[in-house]
Amino acid sequence: MIVPVADAHDPRLGDYAHVGDHAWLRSHGLFVAEGRLIVGRLIDSPRFPIRSVLLTPSALQGFGGAIDIGPPVYVADQQVLNEITGFDFHRGCLALAQRPPEESDREHFSAARLLLAIEGVGNPDNIGGLFRVAGAFGAGGVLLDPKSGDPFYRKAVRTSMGAVLTVPFERVTPWPSVLDDFKSSGFCVVALVPSRGARPLDDFALDDHGPLIVLVGAEGPGLSDEVTGTVDVRVKIPMAPGVDSLNVTVAAGIALSRLVR
Missing domain, CATH: 3.40.1280.10 (SPOUT methyltransferase, trefoil knot domain)
Incomplete structure (x- = not known):
C-alpha cells in the first residue's frame, strides 16, 4: 500500500526517528534496512515481518514503481527522510522489520x-x-x-x-x-x-x-x-x-x- 507523506512530523513515521538508536530499536524488537539492495532482500525474505517501508519517489521507481507488500510503503521527498532520520546514508530507502527470536537452529x-x-x-x-x-x-x-x-x-x-x-x-x-x-x-x-x-x-x-x-x-x-x-x-x-x-x-x-x- 503506497502512502504519500509530506510532513516529517507525521505520527505514522514516528518509528523512523529512532533508526539511529540501536537500543531503542532492539527494545522494540526492530531493526532497520537501508538502501534498495538490502530493502529488496528484506522484501524477498519470508523470515522478517516488515513493519513499514519509507522511501523517495526515485527509490520507488527503482522497484518498478510499486512494492507489493501488506505493510504501508511511505513515499516522501529526500528532505523529509533526512529530517526524520537525521542522516542521509540511507540512499532514499529505509525499512523497519521485526527482529527474529534468538532461538537455536x-x-x-x-x-x-x-x-x-x-x-x-x-x-x-x-x-x-x-x-x-x-x-x-x-x-x-x-x-x-x-x-x-x-x-x-x-x-x-x-x-x-x-x-x-x-x-x-x-x-x-x-x-x-x-x-x-x-x-x-x-x-x-x-x-x-x-x-x-x-x-x-x-x-x-x-x-x-x-x-x-x-x-x-x-x-x-x-x-x-x-x-x-x-x-x-x-x-x-x-x-x-x-x-x-x-x-x-x-x-x-x-x-x-x-x-x-
Whole structure:
C-alpha cells in the first residue's frame, strides 16, 4: 500500500526517528534496512515481518514503481527522510522489520559443511563484513559468542550488504564448551591465528577433512586461550616479513576461499 507523506512530523513515521538508536530499536524488537539492495532482500525474505517501508519517489521507481507488500510503503521527498532520520546514508530507502527470536537452529547447523564462528568481535563493520564473507563462500551459518556484536546493528546490516538476512546465525552458549557439541557431531574446529606454531592454511586445505568450523577472533586480542586450547587445529595465513596480522574480515575471506576449493 503506497502512502504519500509530506510532513516529517507525521505520527505514522514516528518509528523512523529512532533508526539511529540501536537500543531503542532492539527494545522494540526492530531493526532497520537501508538502501534498495538490502530493502529488496528484506522484501524477498519470508523470515522478517516488515513493519513499514519509507522511501523517495526515485527509490520507488527503482522497484518498478510499486512494492507489493501488506505493510504501508511511505513515499516522501529526500528532505523529509533526512529530517526524520537525521542522516542521509540511507540512499532514499529505509525499512523497519521485526527482529527474529534468538532461538537455536542447531539442526540446520549440524547439516552444514562449513560454519564461521566469531569470538569477541564487537565492531559492527567487522560483524557485517564477516557475514558478507560467510555468504560469499557458502558457509552454512555463523556462530557468535556472547561478547560479539549484534548482527542487526544498523551499520552491520549495511556493511553485510544484506547477508545477515540470508545467512543463518546463532549466539551460542556456554562458550566455548559448546564447540565440543559440534566436535561430537563430526565437525573439525579450526582456529585462525597468527602464531608461528600454527599450520600454514594452504597445507591444511589439502587435507581430507569433514565439516569445518572456522574460528576468528577480534583484532588485537585474537582468540582466547580457552578457545585455542580446545580446537582441533590452528592454522595461519602466511604473510610477508614484518606483517603480523590482517583485518579479521580479510583473514576470514582468505581462509574460507581456500577451504571451499
